Each structure stands twice: as C-alpha cells, then as structure tokens.
Amino acid sequence: MEPDPSSSSTSSTILNVLSYILVVWYFFMVVLSLFGQYIGQSRYRHKPKPVSSKLTFSEAQGVSIIRPLKGVDLELEANLRSSFVQKYPKFEIIFSVASPEDPAIEIVDALMKEFHQVDSRLIIGDHQVGINPKINNMVESYRTAKYDIVWVLDSNVHVDMDTLGRSVDQLMIPGIGLVHHLPIAVQPANYAAEIEQIFLDTNHAKMYLAINGVGIASCVMGKSNLYRRSDLDKVGGLEKFGKYMAEDNIIGEALWHQGLRHRMSADTACQALGPISLKGYCARRARWVRLRKYIVTAATLVEPFTESVVCGIMGAVGSRHVFGTSILGFFCVHWTWWFINDCFLYRTLVRSSSLHTLNAQKPLRILNFLRAWISREVLALPLYLYAMAGTKISWRDQEYRCISDGTAVAINDKNEAVEPLLTS
Template identity: 40%
Template structure:
C-alpha cells in the first residue's frame, strides 16, 4: 500500500471516529434531555387539583373501548368513575353483547349511579382496525367536543382529567400553535413475577419514557402513543391521515374524514395525532400525569412478539427512524463510542464500556424513579436482570422485526402496508 493510500485510510478512519463521537454525544444529550424533562415534569407532580368552577369546566366524553377481561379491568374502569372533574360522561364500548367485560361494567354502574355513564354494545365496521370499529358508535353518541380515548388496561389518578383539560385549554402565546392533543406517558407501577411483564415494565419505565418525553420536549415532530389521548372532535373531523396540510378552500367532495377514516390504520392513535399535527398544524402536550399501564401476565415470548408488532408498524410509518433505532440503543452505541474514543484519544475500550453502562443504568433508573413520583421505585435484582435482558434483546428483536410485515393483534392477523395502513392476513407464521 502506498503512502497516499495510508494517508487516505487514516483520514477516513479519523472522519468515522469523529462522526461516531458526535453521534454518541448527540444520543447522550437526547437521553439526558429526556431524563431531566421527566424529572421536572413528574418527580413532584401534583396530588390535588384546582380547577375552574363547575359551570366553567368544558364537558368531556370519556370513551373506554373494551374487549374481554384485561388484567385489573375492574380497577381500571373504576378509576374513570372516580374522576375529580365536574363535567364529564363515560361511554363504555363493547362490540359483542357476550363480551366478558359487560358484567363488570354493569356492576360498576350500579355502584356509581351518580356518574353519567352508559354502555354501547355493537360495532360499526369502517375499516380493519377493531378498536376503531368498536368506538365509532360511541364517538358519534358523545355529547361533548373534547374526547378522551382511554384503553381498558389503563387506570388513572382522580385529578388526571382536570389537569389535562387545563393543559388543553391553557392560553397560548401569539407565536405558539394551538394545543390539539393531550397525552400521557405509559407507566407500570405494578408488576408480577412473570419475566415478560418485568421486561415490559423496564422498557416502558426507562428507555421508552426517556425517549418519548425527550422527543415531545423538542417537539419537532408528532410522537404519541394511544394509551390515553385527549383531543377535540371538531379537529379530528377535519383530518383523514394523509398528513397533507388541509386547504381551507377544499370542498371535501368525496373525501372521507374524521375518526372513522382512521380505521384503515393499526396505530390509529398515532396517526390521529400525526394528522392533527401535519394537516391542521396544531401541537401536542404531555400533562403532568401518567397512564398507569397494567401489563398483566406476559411471558418473554409475549414481550418479544409485542415489540415485533410495533416495530413492524413503525417501520411502515417512519422508515428512517426505524432503521437507525439500533444505533440509539446502549450496546451498539457503546461500541460506536468506545471505538471512537480509543482511536481519537487512546482511551481503553474496557474502561469506557464500564463507565458507559454504569451511567446508562443510572440514567434509566432515574427516569423510573421520577415517573414513580411519590411511589417507591422498586430497583432490585429482578429489575437489574430484566434491564440487562431488555438491552441485550433489543438488537435481535429489531433484526427479526425489520424483515417482516405480518403481525397479530388481539388474535387477528394483519399485514402492515405502506404508511401504517393494514389489511387482513391469512399468515399464521407470526404470533
């Protein structure tokens, strides 16, 4: 090899090392931004709520889609009947009159006769998504413009709705876009002995929350999951998921818009939020509350297939972000960082890796503790083992997920199409 070849090789190696160090530093900055934002927003979140008088409180329709006996279903549904808010209704939706959730809802309504609530039985098929089909009739029957869609495996604190409405209706600066969605970061505060449940709890309470809050703090793009979302029906009725800015002069002839139009997506919650962001130009906001996510009895296999499902959905919705995701995880990032600093500064790889993983773990546990708020964060041997498994399994799961498009959701097989739309699939190879 000639001198010039050696010089070119050295320049390429230096450039790659510098790029790797910049990437490593940038990802740490994003992670720290998420951890700091979680601390500020959730560590000392309020217990009590001070809301406007009842006659000034905007009406809210709480929609709870039900299918079967989700873990802790009674407690989850009861939490909405105990909301500390003066002006709301609850609509429980089931697609089948034989659904096992119905007796539980009926019992709860008898225990809380003073709460305005009803049960809607029967779906209206508007697309492939069973959750949307289940909610269409309830959505039409809702009396209020403000809609809160709350999954059945979530329970909320009594003041959640009041604080969320305050955030939704808060005055804005003239230069700020109007708030169109209030959402809540999922948090698991109860976990059983099943290892899949432990790993899922670690994922939601650490890396997911850290990145989710960081992205929403920067707020350069829509990033919303659908456990607990509040929006205005008058806004949703104007969008359809094309993500193209809406022309006020468009006569909408033959164009299907509104909630029912999102039945063609599997992740309808994310698409509704993205549509409001891109088509109407309105922004999102996290409240100071969390959506207490009950994960139930999950095996490791359940955890893996759940991650595969949503990775495949994300791949079809945001391909670029999905492709770089492995390089944001701790293991590949540590390889990039250690290789870069070893080449540039001669720092031993082993020292770097020890410090990297120790600090990464401490940041993740800080996020968990902040989300727990005044509740104790249980960081024991089981947590550490689940955390290690989550980190090690991230890349293999991603590799498997990226080379497929079929998923299973609530027993039904789907094929993910372009932009996150779905079609029924007869494949039985994916769980």
C-alpha cells in the same frame, strides 16, 4: 511497488471523520438521555394542582371519555373506576364493546350502578370502517359524544383522579391540539413481565419524554389521548383512521399538520402487567417495530443506534480513535452510567404512578431490576432485526400483515390475506 501516500491519507481522513461522527452521535444520545431524565424528574415528582377542576359545571369545558373494551384485562375494574372518580365538574363516560357476550359488560354494569350519579353509558356493537378493531369499536361512541373534547382511554390503563383536570389545563393553552400521557408499566408478576416493565419505564419513557420535550415532530402513543373532535373532523373524523393499525400516531400527525402542537401533562397511563411469557414479550416488541417501520420509517431505522449496546460500541470505537481510550474501559463506564440513569428514572416513575398509591406498588429490588435491565438491553438488537425482517403481527387474537402504506390486512386461518372493509 510502494504504497500510494495519497490513498493512505484519504483512508486516514475517512477514518477520522467516521470516528468523530461516532463520538458526536454518542454524546448526542447522552444529552438526549439526560434531557429525558430531567423531564421525568421535574414533571412527575411535583404534579401541579389542576385549575380546570375548580370551575363550575357551566364554566368547565365538557369532556367525553371513551373507553373501548374487549375482554377482561388485568385490574379492569380498578382501571374503569379511575374514570368515574375524576375530580372534574363536567364529563361523561362512554364504554364501547363490540359483542353483547363480552365479559367486560358485567363489570361496566356494576360500576355504572355504583356511580349512578356519574353520566355514563354503554354502547354495544361496532361499525366496520376499516381493519382497526379499536376504531371500529369507538365509531359510535365518537359520533354520539356530547362534548367536543374527547378523551380516548384504553381499558388496560389506570389514571390518577386529577388527570382530566390537568389535561384540560394543557389543552386550553393556545395552539395545543392534543394532550397525551406517558405510558408506564406496573405490577409485573414474573421475569418476562419485569423485562416489559423495564422497557416501558426506562428506555421507552426516556426517549418518549425527550422527543416530546424537543417538540419538533409528532410522537404519540394512544393509551391515553385528549383532543377536540372538531379538529379531527377537519381531516375526516375518527373513521378515516380505521384502515391503520397504528391509528394513534397517524391521528397525532393529522393534528400536527394542522399546526396544532402536542403537550404532556404530569400524569401517567399505568398498565398492570401481571404474568406474561417471554414469547409474549418478544411478540409485543416485534409488533411495535413492524407497525412503526412504515409509519415513522426514519425514527425506526435509527432506533438500534439509540440503544445502550450499539450506542456504547459506537462511542467506544470512536473515542478510541479520537482520544485513545480503551474500548473495553469506555464501554464499561458507559454501561454503568446508562444503568444508573435508567434506574433513577424507573424508580421515580413507579413511585409517582397512581397505582403506586392504590396498590402499594413498589419498584423492583435492585437485583431483579439489574437482571431484567440486562436482559432487555441484550435482547433489543436481535428483536429489532427479527421484527424488521417480517410483516406479520398478532393483536387481540387476530393476525394481520402490515403493508408499506401503513395499513394492514387481516389473515385468516389458512394464512391468506383478507382485504379490509373500508366502508361503514
């Protein structure tokens, strides 16, 4: 029996279409990566002088800086000190801690005495408005803040002294409702920490910058965010988001749906890593994916196809059918280019970080960078698949189970889910 010519033609057409789709997707990712690189080089190499910082006390917009605390993070004193030394005429600092026995209190007390001229206070005790301990910790600070502009700044990050001024400049632009800063990692003390740094300062930074540069949807991490309390109160205030573990993304979307766009200033939120275990790195990446898969499902499903290994294979296979190129040759060129692109962005971000000038932070040596970069890229897909298959996360010594509506429940020692408390 002779083969059906029409069937063979249909298969060939489908193969050609799929090949073109693979090629188009690959070059789309190349353009997106170059766009992220362009933003990184242009924004963080040349930081503008803030205009708002030159205003008088009566002219300036007041800002309430809220710093939630739990335990003593690496470089905690330097992190908190960076709030006190902001070159801005009108702000207060509110430190929030849940327990009166928390060791962070001693550091806060010492800094408040040292900078007694700065308007600052410490609030001890949380309000159980939901499952999210960070929100529970901040509710009283949010309610009692003196000013409408609120800057929520995590305790494990350090910022430049001009960050507040530049951020207020951005927030004053008409139509802007949230200003956020690129999270980067510095000071890795071992191999696993180097992998974590490479992830945050290359692939994550590149995509974060590119997506926010396009600006077609909300894409926010909660390490360092400024917004107006009056805007958030229109959708129920901070406590409404206590039932979500990834409250930063949900808050960003709530403001976005009011027609308020987001901006990034030329500043980074720098986290000192110190030593971490390989298991700890894997747990962080799994937590990241599991929190996002129910909140930004489409973006999470697409994520593997943005990574260098899968994207490179797609490009190599598609190019083989469309242009007749060697699959191995294409992939080698692709991976070399991807590595160089990431390396340039990494060195720019580390050198421009505020911790670079504070602690003489230097980029990794090229061999250390290469080792960590290859490890990160090779681990990306297995970690993603592992994360997508589960729902359990660990955060601040407590385990939670993620639910499909974006909320979560705590898990007690007997591995039984505990319903979250949703009332204040």
